[in-house]
Amino acid sequence: MDKQSCCLYERFGGDQQVSELIDQFYYKVLFDKLLRDKFLKADMSRVRYQQKRFFSQMMGDQKTQYTGRDLIEVHRNLGISDQQFDKFKLHLKSIAQDMEVGVEDIEELLEHVERHRNVIVFNK
Secondary structure (H helix, E strand, O other), X not given: OOOOOOOHHHHXXXXXXXXXXXXXXXXXXXXXXXXXXXXXXXXXXXXXXXXXXXXXXXXXXXXXXXXXXOHHHHHOOOOOEHHHHHHHHHHHHHHHHHOOOOHHHHHHHHHHHHOOHHHOOOXX
16 A cells, blocks of 8 residues: 555554553643643543544544543543643654654644544633
8 A cells, every 4th residue: 555545553653652652642742731630530541542543543544443431521621722732743743753753754643643633621
């Protein structure tokens, strides 16, 4: 399959690489003063599991189905700000760069994430 016709999930490296991205991401988040408070009371193994499924589906994996709670329901009462959402994206970008993901694929990943801002940010 040529690089242009496959989905971001496949170009990214599939399940193992998505898992690595999410694991590295939450490692950074838990040490980030701006973001960690949003996760201190969370079951992080469940959060990582659901996030991996969500990212896999969002990135075009046809075999993975996100089965977690509705994104609005999950985020409505967390008070996540635009600044925090932007920091979330910055960590994703940094980790993807460290994983040597191509610039175009990183931009596509960040575009997918950005499309969900309106169901995650409720602290305007």
